[in-house]
Amino acid sequence: AQSVSQHNHHVILSEAASLELGCNYSYGGTVNLFWYVQYPGQHLQLLLKYFSGDPLVKGIKGFEAEFIKSKFSFNLRKPSVQWSDTAEYFCAVNAGAGNNRKLIWGLGTSLAVNP
Amino acid sequence: EAGVTQFPSHSVIEKGQTVTLRCDPISGHDNLYWYRRVMGKEIKFLLHFVKESKQDESGMPNNRFLAERTGGTYSTLKVQPAELEDSGVYFCASSQYQGRYDEQFFGPGTRLTVL
Numbered sequence: 001a002q003s004v005s006q007h008n009h010h011v012i013l014s015e016a017a018s019l020e021l022g023c024n025y026s027y028g029g030t031v032n033l034f035w036y037v038q039y040p041g042q043h044l045q046l047l048l049k050y051f052s053g054d055p056l057v058k059g060i061k062g063f064e065a066e067f068i069k070s071k072f073s074f075n076l077r078k079p080s081v082q083w084s085d086t087a088e089y090f091c092a093v094n095a096g097a098g099n100n101r102k103l104i105w106g107l108g109t110s111l112a113v114n115p
Numbered sequence: 116e117a118g119v120t121q122f123p124s125h126s127v128i129e130k131g132q133t134v135t136l137r138c139d140p141i142s143g144h145d146n147l148y149w150y151r152r153v154m155g156k157e158i159k160f161l162l163h164f165v166k167e168s169k170q171d172e173s174g175m176p177n178n179r180f181l182a183e184r185t186g187g188t189y190s191t192l193k194v195q196p197a198e199l200e201d202s203g204v205y206f207c208a209s210s211q212y213q214g215r216y217d218e219q220f221f222g223p224g225t226r227l228t229v230l
C-alpha cells in the first residue's frame with residue numbers, strides 16, 4: 001500500500017539552528033513529491049515540489065529538499081530557522097502517471113522555533 | 116485571483132444531524148479534491164472530481180458521505196447522519212490540469228465537531 005512516513009512528529013529548535021525533517025515514501029512507480037506547510041491559523045500552502053530533473057529542489061523561505069530515489073526519501077532542510085518557521089510541515093506524494101493526483105500524506109511534523 | 120474558499124470555517128453539530136460543507140475552487144480549475152484530517156491522524160484523501168464527474172471516490176468512508184459538484188463549479192460534501200468519528204478538519208483543494216505537473220491549491224478547511 002502507498003504510504004508516507006515522517007520520522008519526527010514534534011521538533012523544537014532555537015533560532016538559527018539547522019533543520020532537517022525526514023520523509024520516506026512507499027510507492028510503486030513514478031512519483032511526484034511535495035512538502036506543504038501550515039502556519040498557525042493559515043491554510044496549507046506548498047513549500048516545494050519535485051516532479052523530475054534535479055533531485056535538489058529549492059522552495060520558498062529558504063527551504064530545500066533532496067529526492068534520493070534509492071532511499072525513497074525526500075527530506076526537507078533549512079540551514080537556519082527563524083521564529084516565523086513555527087508551523088506544521090507535511091510531506092506528501094502522488095502518482096507521476098495517470099489522471100488521478102490524489103495526495104498520500106505523512107502524519108505531519110510540528111515545528112516550534114524558540115526566539 | 117481568489118483562492119480556494121470553504122464554508123463554514125467551523126461547524127458543531129450533534130450526532131445524528133446533517134451537515135453540508137461547501138468548497139469553491141479557483142476559477143477555471145477542473146480538478147477538485149476533498150481530504151480529511153482526523154485529530155492525531157494523517158490527512159486522507161476522500162474523493163476527486165474532474166469537472167462535474169467523480170474521478171475517484173475510493174476514500175469516502177461510507178455511504179453517509181455524499182459529494183456533489185453540479186455544473187463543475189463549487190462542490191458540497193454532505194454528511195448524513197453525522198457520527199462522532201466524523202469529527203475532523205475537511206480540506207478542499209483544486210488544480211487546473213490532469214497532467215503530471217499538476218499542483219493542488221488548498222482552502223482553509225472546515226473544522227467539523229460532532230458531539
